Amino acid sequence: MLKTLNFDKVLGMGDFIGYQRDRMTDKQTFNALQYFLRSQENKNERFFIGVYPSGTHHGQDSPNEKYFDGSNPLYNKFYNYDFQLGKFVDFFRRSSFYGNTLLIITSDHSTFPSTEYKKSFNSDSRYFVDKIPFLIIGKNITPEVLDAGGENSLSFAPTILHMLGIQYSMNYFLGCSLFDKTCTSPFSHLSAIGSDYFNTGKENHVELIQNNSGNELIKLAERFYNISG
DSSP, X not given: OGXXXXXXXXXXXXXXXXXXXXXXXXXXXXXXXXXXXXHHTTTOOOOOOXXXXXXTSTTOOOSSOOSTTSOOHHHHHHHHHHHHHHHHHHHHHHSTTTTTOOEEEEOSSOOOOOHHHHHHTTOOOOSSOOOOOEEEEOTTOOOOOOOOTTOOGGGHXXXXXXXXXXXXXXXXXXXXXXXXXXXXXXXXXXXXXXXXXXXXXXXXXXXXXXXXXXXXXXXXXXXXXXHHO
């Protein structure tokens, strides 16, 4: 799928040694990212690289770091991810890239609200729609916490463009920058999981839209489903 997005190169686990079963561990993934960055240090070329760790996916346990006695796979995998990510962030801050590169940490979806997850994290989530991280690290970035106000991940790309000073360039993104208090998008509080649609709002409010067949906004959103394949 990634190869259809016109990236210059797509690296898979077959490009590296020692992957586990059908995936690389998070430790291997972040080590591979360090290896790639070191290969770019003397090239003086701009680049974009996206990395997709999968160690926190549903049903996984950590083969590396364990949380306390290691009896809870959910605690293990999130603790391990935090540990491996922390090591990479330390590397990034010491590297030559820190002064001119943005490190963006996010997720493609929230954690599936299984019975085990809700018990382990004292969660009352009812749906597979929840908060996800959006962290931006760079040398000249002043630490700040922004309240997204229940907006969805359509805000990510416009926010990054805003930080780069090119927010007014022609683009096809549907959301609004989190820094832009005048921009509005009808899709910013609409999330879809399969054929189900949800409204998201402040204070982690998530509401399933009932009887959505006549909803004009959903009809419009489904047109983009068709465009995206």
